[in-house]
Amino acid sequence: MSLPMPSAADQTSVSRNRLILIVYTAAIFTSALLLFSVQPLFTKMVLPRLGGSPAVWSVAMVFFQSLLLGGYAYAHYLMQVRNRIVPVAVHLVLLVVALLTLPLAIANGWGEPPTSGYAFWLLGLFAVSIGLPFFALAANNPLLQAWFVRTGHPNGPDPYFLYASSNIGSFLALLSYPVLLEPMFTLRTQNLIWTSLYGLLILLIAGCGALLLRSPANVVVRQNDDADVPAPPWALRARWIFLAAVPSGLLIAVTAHISTDVAAAPLLWVLPLSLYLLTWVLVFQSRPLLPHKWVLMLQPLAIAGVVVLLAVGGEQNLLLTLGGHQLCFFVIAMACHGELARTRPPSKYLTGFYVALSFGGMVGGLFAGLLAPFMFSWIAEYPILLALAALCRPPADERLPRWSRWYWPFLAALAVALIAPAWSSGKVFSWMDDHRVWIIGSVGVLSALLTLGLNANRWKIFATVVVALVLLRAWPADDGRVETVRSFFGVHKIVVTPNGQYHVLMHGTTIHGAEKFRNDDGSPVTGRPEAITYYHKDGGIGQAITAIRERKGGPIRVAVIGLGSGTLTCASEPGEDWKFFEIDQSMVDTARDPKYFTFIQNCEPDLKPVIGDARLTFAKEPDGIYDLIIVDAYSSDAIPIHLATEEAMEIYKQKLAPQGAVVMHVSNRHLELASVVVGIADANDLKSWVYSEDSGRDNEYIFSTSVVVSAREEADVGALASSDKWALTEAEDNQRVWTDDYSNVLGAVWRRLRDGEQ
Numbered sequence: 001m002s003l004p005m006p007s008a009a010d011q012t013s014v015s016r017n018r019l020i021l022i023v024y025t026a027a028i029f030t031s032a033l034l035l036f037s038v039q040p041l042f043t044k045m046v047l048p049r050l051g052g053s054p055a056v057w058s059v060a061m062v063f064f065q066s067l068l069l070g071g072y073a074y075a076h077y078l079m080q081v082r083n084r085i086v087p088v089a090v091h092l093v094l095l096v097v098a099l100l101t102l103p104l105a106i107a108n109g110w111g112e113p114p115t116s117g118y119a120f121w122l123l124g125l126f127a128v129s130i131g132l133p134f135f136a137l138a139a140n141n142p143l144l145q146a147w148f149v150r151t152g153h154p155n156g157p158d159p160y161f162l163y164a165s166s167n168i169g170s171f172l173a174l175l176s177y178p179v180l181l182e183p184m185f186t187l188r189t190q191n192l193i194w195t196s197l198y199g200l201l202i203l204l205i206a207g208c209g210a211l212l213l214r215s216p217a218n219v220v221v222r223q224n225d226d227a228d229v230p231a232p233p234w235a236l237r238a239r240w241i242f243l244a245a246v247p248s249g250l251l252i253a254v255t256a257h258i259s260t261d262v263a264a265a266p267l268l269w270v271l272p273l274s275l276y277l278l279t280w281v282l283v284f285q286s287r288p289l290l291p292h293k294w295v296l297m298l299q300p301l302a303i304a305g306v307v308v309l310l311a312v313g314g315e316q317n318l319l320l321t322l323g324g325h326q327l328c329f330f331v332i333a334m335a336c337h338g339e340l341a342r343t344r345p346p347s348k349y350l351t352g353f354y355v356a357l358s359f360g361g362m363v364g365g366l367f368a369g370l371l372a373p374f375m376f377s378w379i380a381e382y383p384i385l386l387a388l389a390a391l392c393r394p395p396a397d398e399r400l401p402r403w404s405r406w407y408w409p410f411l412a413a414l415a416v417a418l419i420a421p422a423w424s425s426g427k428v429f430s431w432m433d434d435h436r437v438w439i440i441g442s443v444g445v446l447s448a449l450l451t452l453g454l455n456a457n458r459w460k461i462f463a464t465v466v467v468a469l470v471l472l473r474a475w476p477a478d479d480g481r482v483e484t485v486r487s488f489f490g491v492h493k494i495v496v497t498p499n500g501q502y503h504v505l506m507h508g509t510t511i512h513g514a515e516k517f518r519n520d521d522g523s524p525v526t527g528r529p530e531a532i533t534y535y536h537k538d539g540g541i542g543q544a545i546t547a548i549r550e551r552k553g554g555p556i557r558v559a560v561i562g563l564g565s566g567t568l569t570c571a572s573e574p575g576e577d578w579k580f581f582e583i584d585q586s587m588v589d590t591a592r593d594p595k596y597f598t599f600i601q602n603c604e605p606d607l608k609p610v611i612g613d614a615r616l617t618f619a620k621e622p623d624g625i626y627d628l629i630i631v632d633a634y635s636s637d638a639i640p641i642h643l644a645t646e647e648a649m650e651i652y653k654q655k656l657a658p659q660g661a662v663v664m665h666v667s668n669r670h671l672e673l674a675s676v677v678v679g680i681a682d683a684n685d686l687k688s689w690v691y692s693e694d695s696g697r698d699n700e701y702i703f704s705t706s707v708v709v710s711a712r713e714e715a716d717v718g719a720l721a722s723s724d725k726w727a728l729t730e731a732e733d734n735q736r737v738w739t740d741d742y743s744n745v746l747g748a749v750w751r752r753l754r755d756g757e758q
Contacts, residue, residue: 017153020211024148027204028162031140032169034197036277038137039064040177040270041190042104042130046122047642055373055488058252059119062362062369063126064134065248069358071138076351078139079146088209091136091143095202098133102195105129112616116585118488119370133198140201141166142354144208149347151215157347167280174270174277178746186741229346236343237356243340244360245367246388247333251276252368253382254329258322272326279333283341292338295331296393300448300461302331306386307444307468336392378484378491383469390447390462396455407460415467418443419474443468483596487586494596502701503596505565510669513565514701515597528570528602532701534632534667535567540691540707541630544663544720545571548628551659551718559626559655561614561643562633566591566599569607580609581618583633615642615651623654632665644673646739649680649710661711662686667704672751674708674729676738681710682731689717689726 043060078087107128113121145159155161181190255272282289305328309320345353364385372381418439447464450456485492493506499522505513514533516525535541549556555575560568563582572578582588588609594601610617614633629652633643642648644664652662662681666673678688692706714721714728721728736742 020148020151020153021155023204023207023211024144024151024162027201027208028141028144028166029169030197030201030204031137031144032166033173034194034201035134035137035140035173036170036273037173037177037181037194038104038130038134039273040174041181041187041194042126044182045104045106045187046125055119055256055490056122058256058369059122060126061252061255062365063123065358065362065365067131067134068138069355069362071135071140072142072351072354072358074135075139075141075143075146076355078143079351084150084213087143087147088213091139092202092206092209094136094139095205098136099198099202101132102198103191104133104194113613119373140205142351144205146351147208147212149350151212159347159350161284167277167284170277171274171281174274177270183744183746186739188741229348232345232349232352237352240340240343240353240356241360241363243336243392244357245364246385246392247276247279247329247336248361248364249368249381249385250329250332250364250389252365253372253379253385254325256368257379257382258325271322272329275326275330276333279330279337282334283337290334292335292342295334295338297452298331299335299389299393300451302328303386303389303465304444304448307440307465307472310383310469310472311440311444332386332389332392336389339392339394373486373488377486383472387462387465387469390465391458393451393458393461396457407456408463411460411463411467414443415470418467418471440468440471443471485586485590487584489584489587492587492590494590504701505590505597511701511703513567513597515565515567515599516701529599531567531570531599533567534665534703534705535571536702537571539702540693540705541568541632541663541665542571543691543723543725544630544661544707544709544717545628547718547720548661549573551716552627556627557625557657558628558630559618559621560630560632561618562631563587563591563609564632565597566604566607568630568632569599569604570602572603578604580607581614581633582609582611583613585611615648618655619651621655624657626655627657627660628663629655629660630663630665641738641743641745642740644676644680644738645743646680646683646737648740649677649684649686653684653686656712659712659716661709661717664708664710665705666708667706668752670752671745671748672755673748674706675732675735675751676748677708677710678729679731679735679737681708683737686710686712687714688729689720690729691720691726693725 039060043057046060047056078090081087106125110125110128141162145162148155148159148162149157181193185193251272258272283292306325309324309328340357368381368385372379443464447461447468450461450464482496483494485494490507492512495504495506496502497504499518501516501518501520503515503517504511511533513535515529516532518524531537531542537543537546545558555573555577557577558572559579559581561581563580564587569578569580588611590596592600592607600607614631631643631652633640649662656662664677666677674690674692678690681688688708688710690706690708693704708729709717709720709726711717717726720726731737735747736744738744
């Protein structure tokens with residue numbers, strides 16, 4: 001018996017549905033690819049304006065999330081129009097007008113930032129420079145899904161699979177940027193590629209609009225099976241906003257946490273954001289790869305994992321810093337977004353659902369990126385959002401309900417017993433201080449056991465996590481008393497070691513200066529403070545200063561980029577002219593305060609540092625006047641890349657006296673930078689000598705340093721040229737020179753890992 005042949009009409013319908021699916025999927029994929037590749041691309045263009053601060057990315061994320069809300073709201077209201085021609089025409093006009101503003105560029109009049117209010121200045125710069133094309137892209141995802149529903153395609157009633165396609169495009173765009181685009185292409189080439197794809201996207205969206213307009217109106221009505229479904233209640237909408245806000249805020253907090261200790265670069269921005277987008281891909285699949293109930297079981301373990309990582313503190317290796325925090329973040333975000341997918345509404349309310357998601361994303365971003373830096377003197381937003389993640393769990397029926405009522409008094413007693421000794425002294429304090437990681441970690445693990453063993457109420461889990469996080473603050477990882485100072489450029493810690501012997505300046509997990517206040521016998525240090533840490537007279541920087549001074553045979557004129565604790569003010573001698581350039585006013589205030597450090601008070605009491613990014617302020621200095629330029633402007637182990645480019649070295653060379661030298665401090669745990677500096681010096685016809693030696697005196701706060709000295713001729717560096725501790729180093733032929741248009745942080749990380757294995 002032969003099967004009946006499909007009619008010509010059926011074949012046409014199948015072909016049409018296939019075409020609709022291909023065109024809409026391609027358009028949404030391309031739109032997401034552009035939307036999320038423009039973020040690292042343009043932010044990298046802006047980064048040099050503000051000293052390479054990781055906060056630039058946080059503020060950028062706030063802008064992108066806010067404009068995403070605007071795009072989603074625009075799509076929502078545009079689809080309220082009954083006439084199908086109007087949304088298609090209006091959106092195509094918007095896309096074409098946005099195309100006329102390309103290629104991407106920083107708007108005229110926004111070249112130099114103000115001396116304060118950096119975050120709001122950045123938001124304005126982003127708005128006038130890329131606001132229109134990004135807004136148009138932001139609207140595409142919900143708008144095209146709404147069009148898809150109205151085409152009459154069989155999958156129209158549940159179009160959320162297209163959201164997964166969108167996030168796959170976003171995910172690939174972000175991963176490809178640091179791995180392929182950044183190492184292979186200059187910013188200008190990346191910009192041209194992006195603009196070309198934008199033009200292709202307009203053609204794809206025009207095709208989507210044509211397919212929508214050719215769909216019979218009666219098909220749309222027939223497919224709209226959820227016409228009588230009531231609108232989602234406001235309580236559910238509020239929960240959507242909360243579930244979207246927590247992982248969005250955590251995204252910025254985690255990114256700031258890891259990028260502070262490595263580099264403000266797309267490599268480290270895109271890793272958390274890629275994982276964030278991957279969670280959307282996974283939860284909106286028709287058959288999720290990770291069942292939601294599994295993720296809900298893993299979520300408390302992930303929260304406990306972050307508690308333990310924060311408790312360990314101190315110097316962490318790159319794998320632990322990047323891997324541990326991001327793995328836990330991925331699980332937490334999966335749980336939140338899984339709840340959103342589980343409670344998503346019918347397609348009739350699709351655009352409103354996306355407005356709620358984007359509004360929640362904006363709220364989380366505003367809190368972590370803009371409000372928290374003004375509200376807290378430390379990175380409090382990370383633990384706060386971590387605790388709120390516990391409230392993202394669905395309601396639970398507790399096991400052993402008779403016993404669970406005793407949990408609140410038990411938790412209160414536990415909190416008092418563990419927190420109170422932090423404000424006392426004696427054997428109990430000493431024992432708990434020595435075992436702080438185990439204590440805090442145990443409380444964090446308790447929250448996980450509550451979930452897995454007792455299926456506890458989410459408020460009990462939340463309260464237990466709060467206790468663990470309060471313990472983190474009461475029993476800090478740093479050995480000694482800690483005060484914090486926060487600005488746009490990060491959080492600086494001033495650690496006073498036991499017995500007040502040393503005051504140590506830290507940014508992230510990296511020491512940026514220290515001063516000895518008491519001798520070993522407890523007596524106060526008097527007189528001119530000794531330069532220690534990386535600036536000791538026998539270290540690389542100290543040797544370079546001495547060699548240039550001896551070569552000249554008299555007082556020298558020095559420019560120092562980066563003030564830190566003010567240690568180098570005490571490296572000057574009478575009659576010398578030392579000028580300091582610093583981007584962060586809070587750092588100047590900290591270095592001036594004698595309760596923290598006395599270098600400036602004792603050595604340069606009339607110091608008036610130049611405030612602003614050194615690429616802008618130092619370029620205004622007269623040419624040919626400095627005998628020595630010292631570049632020491634790194635924040636934690638993060639590097640301001642724009643101070644280590646061929647163009648930056650050209651500026652330094654212009655400011656050098658005829659026999660001057662440039663000293664660049666390149667000590668770094670995670671990136672190999674000596675070869676980068678040698679390369680940019682060679683591109684400017686300068687010779688370079690590299691110093692790298694372990695002092696063996698870390699217990700005295702005298703550290704090993706890696707330093708590169710660059711000069712025109714061998715005679716310009718004096719005794720360094722003949723010293724066996726300084727190696728004349730040639731540029732590597734197979735290593736591309738860093739420029740304002742090109743840098744390769746991934747390569748620097750790989751070289752550090754490679755050198756560590758040798």
